[in-house]
Every structure is written in C-alpha cells, then in structure tokens.
Amino acid sequence: MTARIIDGKGIAAEIRGDLAKQVAELTAQGKTPGLEVILVGDDPASTVYVRNKERACKEVGINSTVHRLPAETTREELLGLIERLNNDTAVHGILVQLPLPSHLDEDEVINAISPKKDVDGFHPINAGKLLIGDDDAFVACTPAGVLELVKRTEVPIKGQNVVIVGRSNIVGKPAAVLFLREHATVTVCHSRTKDVAEECRRADILIAAVGRPEMIKKDWVKPGAVVIDVGINRVDGKLVGDVDFENVKEVAGAITPVPGGVGPMTIAMLLRATVESAARG
Secondary structure (H helix, E strand, O other): OOOEEOOHHHHHHHHHHHHHHHHHHHHHOOOOOEEEEEEEOOOHHHHHHHHHHHHHHHHHOOEEEEEEEOOOOOHHHHHHHHHHHHOOOOOOEEEEOOOOOOOOOHHHHHHHOOOOOOOOOOOHHHHHHHHHOOOOOOOOHHHHHHHHHHHHOOOOOOOOEEEEEOOOOOOHHHHHHHHHHOOOEEEEEOOOOOOHHHHHHOOOEEEEOOOOOOOEOHHHOOOOOEEEEOOOEEEOOEEEOOEOHHHHOOOOOEEOOOOOOHHHHHHHHHHHHHHHHHHHO
C-alpha cells in the first residue's frame, strides 16, 4: 500500500482563490484588508517566509507592507512601531516575524500587539480564547492549517486517536486544543514521554511537530494512519520533515510531503485571519 499524498499546495491555492473573492467584496465596501509584517534583521529563513507572505497577499488583494528593520533595532523603536500600527484603522493584521534578535524579548513584543490584530494567534488573550472555545479567537496559523488539511482531505476526526509529537506554544499545544474541539482523543508526546514510538502506533492521525529530521519511522506508524508532517529541516542542502517520508508512505493511509504540505497552509491561514479581521471591523 502506498499512501495518498495530501496536496497542501493545491488546497492552499483553493483557499486563496476563495479569499480573493472575499477581499474583492470587502474592498467594494471600502474595507480592503491590510496586513503589516515586521522583519527585524536578516535571518535567511525569515526573509524567505516574509517574501512568500508578501507574494500571497498580493495574489488575493490584501494590502501588505513589510517593515524591514535592522538587527540593531531597539526595543523602544519596535514597540513604538507596533503601537502606531495598533492605532491605524487601515491595518487589520500585524505579524512580527520570529525569531527576533536576542536583545529583544519575544514575549514582550507579542504581548504589545493588539489581540484584535494578532492574526498569528500568539497573544495570550487569543491563546486563552482558543482554550475555552471562544469562536472569535485568532488561532496560530500552522495548527489551523493542519486542521484544515485534515478536514479538506475528508479524514474522520470525531472519536479518533490523534497523537501530536511536540508541545510547542506555536504548534503542539494549540493543535491539541483544536482537535479536542473536534471531539478527538488527543495525546501529546514530548521529550519526557516514556515510549514515543508506542504512543505513535496508536494514532489514527499522527502530527509530527518536533523539529527532528525524519524522527518518525515506518514502524512507528499504524497501517492506514493519516500522517501530518509539520517539520521543516535542512539536511545536506535538502528540505526534509520530521517524518521518514519515503518509508512511512508505504504504510500510511495519507501523508503530507515536505515541502508542499503544511507550509503553504500556514500562509493561507494567515491570509484568512487577516480577511476575518477586516470583516469584523
């Protein structure tokens, strides 16, 4: 058996097409969605991510400006920019690209963004709203994209065993809450889990978000399971995920590739959140 490849790139393109229509409608009402992206320094990966976001915004008609700041930008300068954007009614979403230079406190910066414009879903207020099931929460874009991938692939979620490898605030924890809300039974594995492989074998839906190249092996996966690979690692110049793709695809029922799986969905969810913010406002 060879797994069905889940085409995140294609699904993200469909979502962008739908969003373009919504943006056109909002623009006709005088409410063109606006996303402001702040990039501090010249981290190569961040530069690529920001360029992709810029291109996607242009495609769907979202007004977007990238504030490219030098690495030595001070705390006061960055917080001052965020405050100005918080008060700008033409701005519906604010995204500060992480990681930041070491002299800047990421938590302080995230907390400075208005929760109503926190389209990345990282602000504690949005994280708290997600936990209690408040529907107006902005949700972290990567786990939102994971859930959307699973839904659009018509994979059953209710009553299924979902195992998430990784407990980060950006992916693992919000993904656990999202799948709980869909009535799955959720297990989160981490560095202190006694037998990660055994936990993974119980999964109907396995989500790998741990940041270790090809950690998830073929014999960790239940035959027919759906495998979602959030990892993106560069090994010998090649991008690979957290899943041993070539071998796992022989036993999985469906699997996301790297690249072309979760990555495009993350940007699509960012655009969707920005459009939702504009519609609210």
